[in-house]
Amino acid sequence: MRALIQRVSEAAVHVDETLIGHTGPGLLILVCAIDGDGHANADALAAKISKLRIFQDDAGKMNRSLIDTGGGALVISQFTLAADTSRGNRPGFSTAAPPAEGERLYNHFADALRGLGIATQQGQFGADMKVSLVNDGPVTIWLEI
Structure with missing residues (x-):
């Protein structure tokens, strides 16, 4: 699975002008299941x-995790x-998991x-x-497992 994570002060997602998800301080996580991924990857x-220690401690160093801070997460599927x-x-997307599998792994994650x-x-x-965010830092990190 692949993820692009962004440390945020806040983030929100709208579908048809309706707010369906949001978080305060924490992470916006864009996630994609790759063909062959399974529950273990998620x-x-x-x-x-x-x-991942990407939140500042009292000394201003990135030394605290999402668990340490009690922050939230907004997870967005991003094939x-x-x-x-x-x-x-023109980008190709043939390495993405098929839609049904991608949705299952997205929800599992x-x-x-x-x-x-x-x-x-x-x-x-x-x-x-429609995803909006206030990137904190900015801190943006690419992960692949």
Whole structure:
């Protein structure tokens, strides 16, 4: 699985002008299941993100994790993270998991975060979403498991 995480002061997602998910301080997580991924990948990615020390401590150093801070997560499905841009000018997405499998792993990943005690909200898989955020830092990190 692949994820692009952004440390945020706040983030929100709307579908058809309706707010469906939001978080205060924490992470916006764009996540993509790759063909061949399974529950173990989703669990490992959730564990890694929850423990990643990218939040500031009292000395101003990135030394605290999402679990340490009690921050929330907004998880958005993002199949375009599977883009292959090695040929031509139109990205290919053939490495992304098939939609049904991608949705299952997306939901499993969000549930894994919840199971780690992280307040987690989600976007709507496959929908045309409008995502807004206030990037804190900015801190943006690419992960692949």
